[in-house]
Amino acid sequence: MAKGKYQEWQTPEKLALIEGWARDGLTEEQIAHNIGIKRPTLYDWKKKYSDISDALKRGKEVVDQMVAGSLVKRALGMTITNTTYKMVPIRDDVLEAKRARWRNEHQIDHPEFTRKELVQASIENVPTYEKIPIMVNE
Structure with missing residues (x-):
């Protein structure tokens, strides 16, 4: 890994890209691949850099809410x-x-x-x- 590569991914544009990938349902392994790093490196970044962690969380929240909404509707007998x-x-x-x-x-x-x-x-x-x-x- 190139020294300081994480800094390249802390710009608003790159954080938006990470958030978008999470919102699109990509796994963290796929997101790490898109960034050009290994999954353990992404986990380290999440622990060390709150902006990267927050971008992933924001993206996943949208998907999680959509899934939860669908499950509730299905549980209530609604047809989607x-x-x-x-x-x-x-x-x-x-x-x-x-x-x-x-x-x-x-x-x-x-x-x-x-x-x-x-x-x-x-x-x-x-x-x-x-x-x-x-x-x-x-």
């Missing part, structure tokens, strides 16, 4: 729903209907456009994929 999204292609008939609606709406605002220009613009402006929710109950 996580929503993720998947991009899927729009069916051709639905896509053509959306493009026709887009052309009709824009033809009113832009009577100077030719039909060919409106068709091309509708192809460029109407998305061919849509985001659909996928919900998982826990």
Whole structure:
């Protein structure tokens, strides 16, 4: 370990990085790896330097509160729903209907456009994929 490396990690920016890693759920071993030190060195730093210890504690508190909240809800019989999204292609008939609606709406605002220009613009402006929710109950 380079002499004084801990000082590099006592700046507000580096402490925020350590706190963020803890908040993201990284283990102390992973955080030590990110810093470029071994886990025992991080433990020594925690004992010697309160600012590093505090940054780790603050980051972990956020995660701990989230986990505790989820456990309480689950214990009370509440269902937790996580929503993720998947991009899927729009069916051709639905896509053509959306493009026709887009052309009709824009033809009113832009009577100077030719039909060919409106068709091309509708192809460029109407998305061919849509985001659909996928919900998982826990």
